[in-house]
Amino acid sequence: MRNISAIYFKELKSFFNSPMAYIFLVIFSLINGYFFTQTFFLINQSDLRSLFNIIPLVFLFFIPAVTMGLIAWEKNSGTIEIMATLPVKDSEFVLGKYFSGLTLILVGIGFTLVHFITLASVGTNIDYGAVLCGYFGIMLLGAFYSSIGLFASSVTENQVVAFIIAISVVIVFYLLDKILIFTPAALTGILQYISVEYHLSNISRGVVDSRNIIYFLSMIWMFLSLTIRVVEIRKWR
Amino acid sequence: MIRVENLVKNYGDVKAVRGIDFEVNDGEILGFLGENGAGKSTTLKIITSFLSPTSGNVYVNDLNIQDHSLEIRKQIGYLPELNPLYMDMRVFDLLEFSARVRNIEGKAFKQSMARVIEQCGLNGVVHKRVSDLSKGYKQRLGIATAIIHDPKILILDEPVTGLDPNQIVEIRELIKSLGQEKMVIISSHILHEIEATVDRIIIIHAGEIVANGTSEELMSGFHGKTQLTLEVKNASSDSIQKLADTFPEIILTKMEPVNGNHLVMMEYDKNSDPRESIFNFATDKGWILLEMSLQKAQLEDIFRKLTIDGGADA
Ligand SMILES: Nc1ncnc2c1ncn2[C@@H]1O[C@H](COP(=O)(O)OP(=O)(O)OP(=O)(O)O)[C@@H](O)[C@H]1O
Ligand SMILES: [Mg+2]
Numbered sequence: 001m002r003n004i005s006a007i008y009f010k011e012l013k014s015f016f017n018s019p020m021a022y023i024f025l026v027i028f029s030l031i032n033g034y035f036f037t038q039t040f041f042l043i044n045q046s047d048l049r050s051l052f053n054i055i056p057l058v059f060l061f062f063i064p065a066v067t068m069g070l071i072a073w074e075k076n077s078g079t080i081e082i083m084a085t086l087p088v089k090d091s092e093f094v095l096g097k098y099f100s101g102l103t104l105i106l107v108g109i110g111f112t113l114v115h116f117i118t119l120a121s122v123g124t125n126i127d128y129g130a131v132l133c134g135y136f137g138i139m140l141l142g143a144f145y146s147s148i149g150l151f152a153s154s155v156t157e158n159q160v161v162a163f164i165i166a167i168s169v170v171i172v173f174y175l176l177d178k179i180l181i182f183t184p185a186a187l188t189g190i191l192q193y194i195s196v197e198y199h200l201s202n203i204s205r206g207v208v209d210s211r212n213i214i215y216f217l218s219m220i221w222m223f224l225s226l227t228i229r230v231v232e233i234r235k236w237r
Numbered sequence: 238m239i240r241v242e243n244l245v246k247n248y249g250d251v252k253a254v255r256g257i258d259f260e261v262n263d264g265e266i267l268g269f270l271g272e273n274g275a276g277k278s279t280t281l282k283i284i285t286s287f288l289s290p291t292s293g294n295v296y297v298n299d300l301n302i303q304d305h306s307l308e309i310r311k312q313i314g315y316l317p318e319l320n321p322l323y324m325d326m327r328v329f330d331l332l333e334f335s336a337r338v339r340n341i342e343g344k345a346f347k348q349s350m351a352r353v354i355e356q357c358g359l360n361g362v363v364h365k366r367v368s369d370l371s372k373g374y375k376q377r378l379g380i381a382t383a384i385i386h387d388p389k390i391l392i393l394d395e396p397v398t399g400l401d402p403n404q405i406v407e408i409r410e411l412i413k414s415l416g417q418e419k420m421v422i423i424s425s426h427i428l429h430e431i432e433a434t435v436d437r438i439i440i441i442h443a444g445e446i447v448a449n450g451t452s453e454e455l456m457s458g459f460h461g462k463t464q465l466t467l468e469v470k471n472a473s474s475d476s477i478q479k480l481a482d483t484f485p486e487i488i489l490t491k492m493e494p495v496n497g498n499h500l501v502m503m504e505y506d507k508n509s510d511p512r513e514s515i516f517n518f519a520t521d522k523g524w525i526l527l528e529m530s531l532q533k534a535q536l537e538d539i540f541r542k543l544t545i546d547g548g549a550d551a
Contacts (some may be wrong), residue, residue, distance in 0.1 A: 006337035010326070013334075017366070018325045078321030082382075085285040085317075086338050087310040235289040 003088045007096025011070075012103060020069075021104060028062050028108045036115055047127055051115055052134040052204055056196075059145055060174060062108065064166035067101045067149025068159045071231070075157035080234070090231045094224060098150050105142040109135070129206055137203035140216040141196065145170050147223035154230040238262055239284065239390065239420070244293035246279050253279040255444035256293065263389065266416040268435035269424040272544050276444040277424040278318050281394050284422075285315045297390070311339075314383035318394040318424075320376055324368035328359060328378060331367060332385060339386040349385050357381040357411065373404035380411065391421045397430050409434050428540045438536075440543050447543045452536050462504040464490075465512070468528035469519065470498045476522050477501055483518065484511050498527060 015021040032054055039050040074080040083093055120126060145166075152166035153159075176195035180188055192198050199212040239261040246254040254276040261267045271277050282288045284295050286306045295302045297309045323331055332350055341349050354360060357377040362370060370378060376396060383391060396412065397405045412421060413434055425431045432438075438455060440448040448455050469477070474492065477499060481489045486509050491502035505511060512529065519526050 002340060003338055006334055009337075010323070010330070010334040013327075013330050014323060014325050017327065017330075077324070078317065078319060079323055081282070081287050081317040081321060082315075084287050085310055085313070085315045087307050088338060089307065235287070 003092040004096045004099070007083075007088070007093060008099050008103075011097060011100035015100065015104060024062065024066055024104065025108055025111065028058065029111045029114075031058050032112055033115070036112075047123075048116060048119060048131055048134055051112060052138060055109075055112070055138050056141060056174065056200065059141060060167060060170055063105060063142065063145040064149050064152065064163045064170060066104050067146055068153055068162040068166060070097045070101055070150055071153040071227075072157050072159045072162045076159070084234070091228050094150070094154075094228050094231060098146060098224060098227075101150060102143055102146045105146055106139065109138055109142060130204075133206045133208065134204050136208070137200050140203065140213070141200055144173075144196065144216050144219050144223075147220045147227075148173075151223045151227045151230070154227045238296075238298060239422075240296040241280070241284070242294045242296070244280065244283065244295065245291045246276075246283060246288065247291045253444055254283075254290075257441065257444070257446045259439055259446060259449060261420055261422060263420050264416075264418070265437060266412075266421045266423070266435045268431040268438040269422055269441065270426070270428060270431065270438055270540065271424075271441035272426050275426070275441045275544070277426075277441060278394055280441070281315075281392055281422065281424060282317075285313055285392055286310055287317075311386075312389055314386065314388035314391045316379045316383045316391075316393045316396055320379040322367050322375060322379060322382075324366070326367055327363075328365055328367060328370070329363045331378065332359075332381060335382040335385045341386060349387070352387075353381040353385050356384070356414075358407075373400055373407065376400060376404070376408055377411070380408075380415075384415065389419060391415060391419050393421065393423045395424055395426070398425065398427075405430065428537055432536060440540060442544045448539070455536060455539055462488075463507040463510075464502065464504045464532040465515075466528065466530045466532070467501040467503075467515070467526065468495065468498055469501065470525040470527055472499050472519075472522065472524045474499070476524075480515065480518055484514055487511055487515075 032051065035054045036048075036051045071080075074083060116131060148169050149162075149166040152169065153162040155165065156162050173194070173196045176191050177197035180191060180195070183191055193215070199215045202209060202212045241257060241259050243256050243258055244254055245252075245256050257276075257280065269277050269281070279288065283290050284297070284302070286302055286309065289303070297305075297312060300309055302309055323334075326334070332353065336346050336349055354363060357380055359374070359377060359381060362374055362378075367375065367378065380393070380396065383393075393412065397408050400408060409430075412423060415421060416434070423431050423435065432452065437451050438448070439446055440455075477492055478489070481487050481503070486505045487503050488505065489501065489503050491500070493500050512531075515529070516526065
């Protein structure tokens with residue numbers, strides 16, 4: 001636990017000592033803000049539904065960008081050799097990295113509370129339950145995509161390659177739901193269960209079923225385990 | 238104590254380390270010497286658990302690296318080759334991380350930080366970004382992070398390579414002072430960088446150990462030749478040839494006229510010393526010896542010979 005937190009804080013310090021984190025957060029907020037205000041005033045709704053529709057799209061790029069360097073850069077710069085020779089388990093290393101990436105994502109999500117405050121001050125009849133569920137879903141989604149991004153970052157020492165791998169995997173999960181009409185009926189059930197959208201929309205609608213939560217948690221667990229495996233294999237080159 | 242047993246490491250088809258055995262004792266400073274690509278870093282990376290061996294074993298205080306990697310890593314401080322550091326952190330933060338990850342907390346934390354900052358002379362740079370440090374200071378910082386937990390074993394892979402002469406002297410002094418109470422392994426491909434610092438030298442060539450001992454032991458076990466240069470007046474080529482015939486251990490390597498005198502170069506086994514006989518021979522013949530100078534085999538020659546000839550002579 002102590003090792004995870006040491007790595008976690010080290011990572012955050014590196015993040016916030018370089019302009020990267022700030023640039024990411026500003027871009028993330030600007031994009032969300034732009035699209036949100038566009039639709040918000042257009043249809044004059046009293047909820048954040050349009051925000052919750054945009055964020056999954058922005059995440060497709062934002063999360064791979066935030067996570068691409070987490071492990072790849074350690075390999076590229078050689079610091080992985082320091083990390084791997086410290087008395088730290090591979091799982092602790094991966095989790096410390098994971099939580100630091102996730103923190104940046106959550107900070108980004110936190111910035112969107114501005115829109116919630118705007119809504120709360122001008123809107124009437126606000127459905128607070130829907131807002132809560134929406135945020136819950138977005139956080140789970142961020143946690144899921146971060147695990148994919150971290151995995152992609154572990155398989156290469158090139159950040160650009162990590163970014164491309166992450167974005168490809170993330171898009172597959174995102175689009176699965178959209179291609180269901182083209183798939184054979186026998187597969188539809190399985191593909192639907194794997195697709196992100198299916199679970200996310202349930203949660204956002206307020207139908208929080210344990211199945212949906214289990215889906216996200218098991219996906220995160222799977223990608224983190226894969227990442228730990230990849231990190232372990234390094235020794236056997 | 239570290240014990241390396243029949244260690245082999247292949248990278249695919251590349252045989253980087255081909256079955257080496259050696260031991261390093263507590264408190265000893267060992268120089269691990271070999272030219273580029275000899276297998277030094279590979280061996281050190283295995284001892285520090287960065288890589289797994291293809292076969293063979295390493296024991297650190299009787300714990301085997303395969304089964305007790307974590308325990309062993311706690312006892313070692315390691316400076317990898319090229320000193321990789323987290324460039325976008327501040328010096329203080331990096332030291333703090335190194336301490337936290339070694340479970341150094343509370344009072345011990347403050348003491349450890351103060352100790353390494355003092356020992357490695359980092360006082361003036363604690364709040365700088367790592368990327369802004371000079372090369373010598375980066376090296377000190379790398380060493381500081383490696384000794385923050387006051388390890389019994391310190392492994393430094395080419396700690397002085399690429400530094401300027403003043404920095405080399407500083408780092409060497411630092412290593413020497415650390416070596417007073419620790420086992421230190423330093424690798425290098427330049428003998429004179431470490432010759433003065435180490436207690437014992439292991440020379441590795443093409444993945445195999447070709448020499449292992451103190452510099453005196455290496456010198457005495459080395460079947461090298463001593464070279465002698467003479468400048469003589471009043472000598473004829475024939476009589477000089479006669480000298481070589483009279484003393485069979487002498488091999489003439491060069492004889493040429495210089496300013497009406499003769500310059501003669503010869504070599505003989507380093508365990509014999511025919512200088513007195515040569516002097517007597519010269520006075521008998523009425524030569525005038527203007528110069529007689531000796532070039533003893535140097536450790537450098539041994540190193541060069543072992544690593545060029547593959548140790549055939551050792
Ligand atoms: N990751 C790797 N993949 C493939 N071959 C490697 C790898 N690392 C090292 N080698 C090869 O293994 C051999 C030994 O390399 P090693 O780095 O151990 O040498 P070294 O003695 O440390 O040399 P140097 O003085 O250049 O640092 C070399 O032939 C090198 O090319
Ligand atoms: Mg090396």
